Amino acid sequence: MPVLFRAAGREDVPLIVAMLADDPVAAGREGDPDDPAYLAAFDAIDADPRQELIVATVDGEVAGTLQITFIPGLSRRGGERALIEAVRVGAGRRGQGLGRTMIQWAVDRARDRGCRLVQLTTDRTRSDAHRFYASLGFVDSHVGFKLHL
Secondary structure: OOEEEEEOOHHHHHHHHHHHHOOOOOHHHOOOOOOHHHHHHHHHHHHOOOEEEEEEEEOOEEEEEEEEEEEOOOHHHHOOEEEEEEEEEOHHHOOOOHHHHHHHHHHHHHHHHOOOEEEEOOOOOOHHHHHHHHHOOOOOOOOOOOOOO
């Protein structure tokens, strides 16, 4: 399955939002894909050189998405880190290895950029995701906290 990666465009936003919502953990926090708030968020992401909203395409169709944020810092001798967020594979493409290909692409992107660390979070209830990320070499090394505002 040849996968191509590209920066998402405004036209991709409704499909990306639909993929974000097509998930039991996230379904309750997403809204109408045509809500202008999503386009405003896309414009902010697109304008920020430290953000990359990526779509993975298979046979010309958007099949997955993820966002990478590049974070400068003093830690790790001033090394930049990459944060991978909002990883989703479209329902029709799940279980075919696309998620693995997407994460490997994102890690390679971070490495090419000179990042010293790649990090991600996943919901505590996603035991399948925990096994998946561990199989890719990620280590469950920290405890994360969130404060919903």
